[in-house]
Amino acid sequence: MYDHQNKHNSQPRYTPLKTLEVFKAVNRSFPHTDEINHIHDQGGKVFGWLCTYVPEEILHAAGILPVRITGYDRETDLDDGNAYLYMNNCSFSRSCLQMGLTKEYAFLDGVVGGSTCDGARRLFDLWRQYIGTPFHHVLTVPRKYTENAHSLYLAEVEMFKTHLEDHLEIKITDEELMGSIELYNQTRSLLRELYNHRKKPNPPISGSEVMEVLDACFRMPKESFNHHLKKLLQELDGSQNAYSGRARLMLSGSVLANPDFISSIEQQGGLVVADELCTSTRYWGDMVEVQPGEPPLKALARRYLNNYPCARMFPSEERFRRIIETAREFKVDGVISEIIRYCVPYSHDLPLLTKRLADINIPVLSIDLEYGSSGSGQIATRVQAFLEMIEAKK
Amino acid sequence: MKKAANNKIQSIVRACRIILRMIEADPNTRHSQKMYYRMLLQYYTRLRDARENGQFIAAHTVFFPAEILLAMDIIPMHTETTTWMTSLFTGECGDILAAGARLGMATEICAPHRGMAGAFASGALPRPDVMVWSNMVCDNTAKSGELVMDICGCPGFFIDRPFKDSGLEKTYMAGEIRDMIAFLEDKSGKKMDYDRLSTIVERMDRQIELTRQVNELRKNVPTPFSPLGFLELLTIDYLFPGQPESIEYLETLKAELEEMVKQKKGAIPKERFRLMTLFIPPMYLMSFLEKLSVESGAVSVIEPFFTFWGEGRLDASRPVEAVVEKAYMIPETRMYGPLGESALEAIKKCAREWKVDGAVYYADVGCRHSCATIKLFKDALAEVDVPVLTIDCDVVDQTVTSEEEVRDKMERFFELLEDR
Ligand code: SF4
Ligand code: SF4
Numbered sequence: 001m002y003d004h005q006n007k008h009n010s011q012p013r014y015t016p017l018k019t020l021e022v023f024k025a026v027n028r029s030f031p032h033t034d035e036i037n038h039i040h041d042q043g044g045k046v047f048g049w050l051c052t053y054v055p056e057e058i059l060h061a062a063g064i065l066p067v068r069i070t071g072y073d074r075e076t077d078l079d080d081g082n083a084y085l086y087m088n089n090c091s092f093s094r095s096c097l098q099m100g101l102t103k104e105y106a107f108l109d110g111v112v113g114g115s116t117c118d119g120a121r122r123l124f125d126l127w128r129q130y131i132g133t134p135f136h137h138v139l140t141v142p143r144k145y146t147e148n149a150h151s152l153y154l155a156e157v158e159m160f161k162t163h164l165e166d167h168l169e170i171k172i173t174d175e176e177l178m179g180s181i182e183l184y185n186q187t188r189s190l191l192r193e194l195y196n197h198r199k200k201p202n203p204p205i206s207g208s209e210v211m212e213v214l215d216a217c218f219r220m221p222k223e224s225f226n227h228h229l230k231k232l233l234q235e236l237d238g239s240q241n242a243y244s245g246r247a248r249l250m251l252s253g254s255v256l257a258n259p260d261f262i263s264s265i266e267q268q269g270g271l272v273v274a275d276e277l278c279t280s281t282r283y284w285g286d287m288v289e290v291q292p293g294e295p296p297l298k299a300l301a302r303r304y305l306n307n308y309p310c311a312r313m314f315p316s317e318e319r320f321r322r323i324i325e326t327a328r329e330f331k332v333d334g335v336i337s338e339i340i341r342y343c344v345p346y347s348h349d350l351p352l353l354t355k356r357l358a359d360i361n362i363p364v365l366s367i368d369l370e371y372g373s374s375g376s377g378q379i380a381t382r383v384q385a386f387l388e389m390i391e392a393k394k
Numbered sequence: 395m396k397k398a399a400n401n402k403i404q405s406i407v408r409a410c411r412i413i414l415r416m417i418e419a420d421p422n423t424r425h426s427q428k429m430y431y432r433m434l435l436q437y438y439t440r441l442r443d444a445r446e447n448g449q450f451i452a453a454h455t456v457f458f459p460a461e462i463l464l465a466m467d468i469i470p471m472h473t474e475t476t477t478w479m480t481s482l483f484t485g486e487c488g489d490i491l492a493a494g495a496r497l498g499m500a501t502e503i504c505a506p507h508r509g510m511a512g513a514f515a516s517g518a519l520p521r522p523d524v525m526v527w528s529n530m531v532c533d534n535t536a537k538s539g540e541l542v543m544d545i546c547g548c549p550g551f552f553i554d555r556p557f558k559d560s561g562l563e564k565t566y567m568a569g570e571i572r573d574m575i576a577f578l579e580d581k582s583g584k585k586m587d588y589d590r591l592s593t594i595v596e597r598m599d600r601q602i603e604l605t606r607q608v609n610e611l612r613k614n615v616p617t618p619f620s621p622l623g624f625l626e627l628l629t630i631d632y633l634f635p636g637q638p639e640s641i642e643y644l645e646t647l648k649a650e651l652e653e654m655v656k657q658k659k660g661a662i663p664k665e666r667f668r669l670m671t672l673f674i675p676p677m678y679l680m681s682f683l684e685k686l687s688v689e690s691g692a693v694s695v696i697e698p699f700f701t702f703w704g705e706g707r708l709d710a711s712r713p714v715e716a717v718v719e720k721a722y723m724i725p726e727t728r729m730y731g732p733l734g735e736s737a738l739e740a741i742k743k744c745a746r747e748w749k750v751d752g753a754v755y756y757a758d759v760g761c762r763h764s765c766a767t768i769k770l771f772k773d774a775l776a777e778v779d780v781p782v783l784t785i786d787c788d789v790v791d792q793t794v795t796s797e798e799e800v801r802d803k804m805e806r807f808f809e810l811l812e813d814r
Binding site: 090342349 | 500502503529532537538540541552554556558562563566570573732733759760762765766770
């Protein structure tokens with residue numbers, strides 16, 4: 001949490017956000033939340049998905065509760081994960097696998113992923129072999145945005161839908177898909193509103209608090225999430241909270257779900273106002289736009305492939321362009337690149353990204369960490385030095 | 395920069411010449427092995443002189459379909475192989491890795507790719523006219539090209555090889571190859587010669603067939619092929635796909651092995667352990683490993699992911715589609731798509747048919763997608779009673795493991811095999 005006593009960040013007008021407690025409660029109990037347990041007990045289906053290239057709306061339209069598979073929310077021993085995935089795979093996939101092997105995800109009726117990176121695809125290989133969730137599907141995700149890539153991905157999305165329909169012995173209608181798209185677009189609009197608050201010189205919500213919201217977003221039914229997010233936005237509209245900091249920062253890099261990590265940056269006086277993570281803008285960034293007369297599946301496939309890109313996509317310049325756009329929109333002074341140890345796609349992008357950001361005078365602090373980490377003394381020292389450097393430049 | 399680059403390629407040329415001189419003087423050397431070094435010499439001499447000869451150079455990553463380049467009379471530079479040969483023959487592995495680190499390449503990235511970026515940045519590799527690459531078989535290959543383009547200031551083309559092998563996915567990849575041909579035509583001013591491509595594909599098909607026949611001969615007890623000879627097969631495929639020299643090499647090798655089998659002669663004096671090799675041994679330990687193999691009577695008889703080609707034939711009448719087909723038959727691609735039953739069945743089949751006593755997994759610390767298969771492979775091989783030795787190492791970085799460590803592990807493994 002934000003340290004309101006911190007000398008750089010004294011927040012005299014800070015009042016706790018009540019609705020945030022709902023999200024925090026979900027995050028603390030995940031994956032065994034009341035809602036998941038309830039749906040499961042009622043004979044409803046809960047599917048786990050991994051990677052932002054899985055069109056969640058299809059699962060929702062099939063009457064399924066989609067939840068995102070995430071690993072432990074803390075740094076912990078990953079003995080099983082290490083034994084199965086070996087030490088040199090990203091700690092995110094090892095952490096997820098370990099939770100799967102220890103039956104934390106035993107309630108899942110299915111898992112769906114995308115062929116995004118080495119860590120994810122091997123996680124799926126091992127999941128299929130050793131965990132054996134009843135339904136298993138990995139979508140081929142092209143790495144390009146060409147017309148051919150769009151046709152291939154659309155075909156993949158159609159195949160996924162058919163596989164799901166066959167497995168559940170149902171038909172997913174266009175109306176159901178349109179309904180789910182509408183619901184998910186509402187989530188995206190609401191999150192956009194939340195992010196608009198972050199653009200303010202003194203945002204009423206901290207970066208770590210936003211992370212709580214984002215985590216809950218893929219762990220709750222969207223219906224109830226939207227309901228609570230609306231309430232949170234109302235709270236923020238009337239809030240007197242106004243965070244300040246030594247520098248406005250953007251977080252960029254691999255998957256991150258631990259709000260404490262962001263807190264550790266904010267405790268040093270960094271004001272985290274923007275992000276580019278699989279759990280943030282890369283998840284909710286773009287709307288699904290259905291053209292008149294267009295099959296909803298086509299709109300879904302287009303959106304998911306064109307979405308705020310993962311580092312796996314080619315050309316990487318598209319990701320860099322979007323990061324620069326976000327950095328400017330949120331008026332950031334510096335970017336903290338957080339890369340999960342052994343995450344190859346993001347590591348590879350870093351030299352070029354650093355160069356592109358240097359061209360527009362935005363410095364980058366590169367931190368590599370284990371998934372779940374809440375930050376360390378060493379990270380704090382580096383953040384301190386980074387903030388000092390930014391302040392000296394001002 | 396040009397001079398420095400030529401100097402490093404020249405070091406490979408020089409080393410090949412020295413090796414060739416040594417083995418040509420040795421009456422016991424396989425004729426095919428001499429051919430192999432002559433081919434390496436030819437490849438690197440051609441690369442060294444390409445600039446001077448006004449030729450167009452395309453740098454490309456591992457498993458990239460170099461057939462296309464050869465059909466267009468473009469000089470290929472296999473970046474990973476050239477990097478490790480440079481580092482091996484100049485002894486400057488540490489320097490090129492350090493140059494990679496200076497670019498901001500984290501240790502997350504495998505040493506061959508860190509080294510590759512470092513080698514380009516320091517001018518150890520010649521500046522290519524274009525960079526062409528694909529995502530076969532890992533994230534490192536997928537991500538490497540753009541940095542090279544940036545370092546060398548050259549244009550590039552990335553081929554997206556889809557994950558699975560449905561007809562749709564193969565059609566997509568064929569589209570990728572066609573787009574790349576158009577790109578190359580544009581940048582090089584050369585036209586694709588489709589008849590030539592067909593001829594290359596036809597020979598590639600023969601090359602695969604011959605490799606299969608060589609592997610059949612390796613089933614014999616004792617096995618006639620040298621303990622680490624498979625690396626020759628691999629390099630031939632990397633550097634000379636569908637070239638007349640490859641066919642000549644493989645036919646010679648096959649005839650030599652047939653003769654050995656006829657005479658009931660093994661490649662090493664006393665064959666005691668038949669091994670399966672999983673992933674690539676450290677390049678800098680090759681002569682040590684050869685020596686250890688002879689001393690211990692251990693020989694690699696099959697490599698499911700390097701020499702054991704997938705089923706199928708290449709249709710030369712549809713050369714672009716055939717290049718795609720090959721991309722799905724390459725042994726390593728078993729590790730690329732969903733690693734399911736078929737890949738596990740393939741290694742069990744190899745273990746049974748080649749009468750394998752034990753498998754050695756060279757766990758390259760930088761190679762994520764391969765190390766993540768260790769458990770799967772161990773469990774699959776346990777079903778056919780084949781134990782697996784895992785050796786943590788790095789293909790090029792000499793600081794990761796030493797001769798002593800490898801010897802110690804290997805010897806203990808051989809004791810275990812002996813006790814069985
Ligand atoms: S993108 Fe990186 S952190 Fe995410 S699964 Fe892939 S390797 Fe792991
Ligand atoms: S060593 Fe592994 S990670 Fe590196 S290029 Fe080869 S297959 Fe890819």
